[in-house]
């Protein structure tokens with residue numbers, strides 16, 4: 001068979017990298033989930049261990065399958081295997097991120113868990129039809145319904161959201177200026193970490209963490225602050241009165257029509273000259289990030305929603321009688337400040 005010059009120049013290893021990079025994701029995520037389920041990163045935090053010791057701790061029936069699980073991650077640089085003592089594994093900077101004090105522990109577990117794996121099976125249909133199939137493919141009428149069926153999932157979701165917030169607290173949150181406002185409502189604030197941290201920086205502001213009753217009941221470790229109250233409600237019905245509203249990772253969960261409904265609800269309670277501070281991605285066609293395109297597909301599949309480009313955001317606000325005052329894209333995710341037209 002004739003092979004083109006281009007194909008010839010790719011060596012075996014590069015070909016395999018390319019192949020498994022694109023076609024090996026199922027296996028990769030299942031292996032990762034197995035490793036996360038047994039908290040193997042934690043076990044290596046206090047020093048290297050032989051696979052048979054790890055196997056005993058986690059209760060595997062067969063030590064050799066534990067060996068194979070661990071060494072699977074060596075080329076991915078999640079663990080190292082000793083050159084001198086074969087079978088002895090140690091942590092890496094990456095595995096520390098997924099260990100119990102690591103910034104990505106809950107997020108890693110959340111994204112790779114079984115419920116998502118089952119929902120993601122129907123992604124090809126969602127992409128082909130341009131309409132969400134994720135929740136319906138596992139018998140749900142919408143994504144949030146699973147919160148009622150599984151408190152474990154709800155807890156994990158909230159923990160994962162908290163991890164996302166922790167990752168941006170120092171950089172993004174310090175750029176949010178609440179000094180012109182008296183009362184700030186974090187709409188869909190979940191754990192309250194974002195609004196709580198903001199109150200620490202703004203001594204004259206009162207805060208309200210607003211979310212569904214089921215979410216507020218689930219988050220055991222809600223942020224506590226003397227100027228912060230946690231109020232349950234539905235942002236399609238009403239939100240507390242305030243002069244500033246914060247929405248972090250909310251609008252990307254909803255279609256333009258639903259976003260308009262949320263913005264209209266806020267509009268009714270917003271004091272004159274009020275503002276909305278939106279913390280959400282801006283998809284940049286000249287610089288797509290893996291995070292943005294990944295979440296864009298996830299939003300389509302789970303919610304019939306999307307990540308938005310600057311033009312998408314402008315069009316959305318235009319449709320709902322809001323206007324963008326300013327954007328601070330020196331931080332990720334950026335801050336979009338909007339007000340009523």
Ligand SMILES: C[S@@+](CC[C@H](N)C(=O)[O-])C[C@H]1O[C@@H](n2cnc3c(N)ncnc32)[C@H](O)[C@@H]1O
Pocket residue numbers: 144161162164165187188189190191210211212215233234235236247248249250253
């Ligand atoms: C993607 S999470 C973002 C949580 C938080 N803002 C953050 O960034 O960590 C979306 C949040 O919206 C809340 N939510 C969904 N539907 C809601 C509704 N109708 N009214 C109020 N909150 C809602 C969920 O409970 C969840 O906490």
